[in-house]
Amino acid sequence: MGRAAAAFSKGEKMLSVIIPAYNEEENIPRAVKEIGGVLAEEGIAHELIFIDDGSKDATWEKIKAESAKRRTVRGVHFSRNFGKESAIYAGLEAAEGDCAAVIDCDLQHPPEKLVEMYRLWEDGYEVIEAVKKDRGKESAAHKAAAGCFYSIISKVTGIDMQRASDFKLMDRKVVLALLNIHEKNAFFRALSAWVGFKTTQVEFSVREREAGVSKWSTKSLIKYALTNITSFSTAPMQVVTFLGVVMFIVMLVFGIVSLVQKIMGTALGGFTTVILLLLFIGSIVMMSLGIIGYYIAKIYEEVKGRPRYIVSEECGRRA
Numbered sequence: 001m002g003r004a005a006a007a008f009s010k011g012e013k014m015l016s017v018i019i020p021a022y023n024e025e026e027n028i029p030r031a032v033k034e035i036g037g038v039l040a041e042e043g044i045a046h047e048l049i050f051i052d053d054g055s056k057d058a059t060w061e062k063i064k065a066e067s068a069k070r071r072t073v074r075g076v077h078f079s080r081n082f083g084k085e086s087a088i089y090a091g092l093e094a095a096e097g098d099c100a101a102v103i104d105c106d107l108q109h110p111p112e113k114l115v116e117m118y119r120l121w122e123d124g125y126e127v128i129e130a131v132k133k134d135r136g137k138e139s140a141a142h143k144a145a146a147g148c149f150y151s152i153i154s155k156v157t158g159i160d161m162q163r164a165s166d167f168k169l170m171d172r173k174v175v176l177a178l179l180n181i182h183e184k185n186a187f188f189r190a191l192s193a194w195v196g197f198k199t200t201q202v203e204f205s206v207r208e209r210e211a212g213v214s215k216w217s218t219k220s221l222i223k224y225a226l227t228n229i230t231s232f233s234t235a236p237m238q239v240v241t242f243l244g245v246v247m248f249i250v251m252l253v254f255g256i257v258s259l260v261q262k263i264m265g266t267a268l269g270g271f272t273t274v275i276l277l278l279l280f281i282g283s284i285v286m287m288s289l290g291i292i293g294y295y296i297a298k299i300y301e302e303v304k305g306r307p308r309y310i311v312s313e314e315c316g317r318r319a
Contacts, residue, residue, distance in 0.1 A: 018091030028062035054081035067316035074316030101169040117169040126197035130167040
């Protein structure tokens with residue numbers, strides 16, 4: 001029995017580490033060794049909960065193998081891919097510790113920071129957020145897109161998310177507060193700040209991946225951004241109102257010009273103007289309908305009441 005298991009047997013406070021994984025077969029053993037090793041060395045009682053988000057490789061087999069070797073390792077396997085947000089919430093539901101942390105399986109979030117975060121929790125903080133010093137090695141296009149997204153989400157939510165990440169540690173009461181939010185399209189990164197509680201931050205530098213490749217394509221990042229912006233804010237709906245005001249002003253100006261020309265007897269046939277106006281109005285109407293339709297689709301998803309995820313299998317012993 002390791003130091004962490006021995007510590008837990010003495011009734012010390014336990015940390016649940018939630019590790020979402022999608023096609024991370026190469027990183028599972030490494031994550032267990034590094035994260036578990038750091039916590040065990042510090043004598044922190046812990047459990048590692050891997051959430052397999054419907055991986056298509058041998059990720060689940062690796063998780064089962066590790067759980068068979070170590071009593072601190074547990075696994076939850078989804079019936080299909082439901083997304084990282086669902087994996088995080090599944091981990092929060094499965095967690096039994098006095099506090100819970102979320103960390104990436106690819107170890108770009110440095111495991112040693114968990115110790116610093118845990119000590120701050122012992123000092124009385126209830127949410128310890130790890131914020132990025134830098135974004136590591138990324139393409140210029142990806143950095144620009146990420147910066148644009150976080151700038152928008154910060155403005156619409158009123159929460160500074162420029163350096164935010166999913167890497168954070170939360171007290172049990174915070175976990176319960178998040179689980180009581182039953183939104184299907186929940187944005188964990190923003191909601192964990194929205195719930196409040198006594199919060200502090202630690203900084204970290206994003207590490208390079210030691211194995212595998214990023215699972216985030218440009219398409220998936222755009223979809224992720226749209227889902228999270230619309231799930232957390234109605235600001236896009238205000239665009240419809242803004243466009244309506246713009247159209248009213250344009251029509252008012254053109255109306256006054258047309259009346260003046262008619263009164264002065266200088267009105268001319270304006271076929272090109274009419275076509276341009278029709279195209280302009282049509283594009284505004286279709287854009288507005290698209291924004292409204294997107295929100296209606298989200299309402300439809302919520303009303304159906306389908307679960308965030310479906311668990312097909314679990315492994316490991318509950319501590």
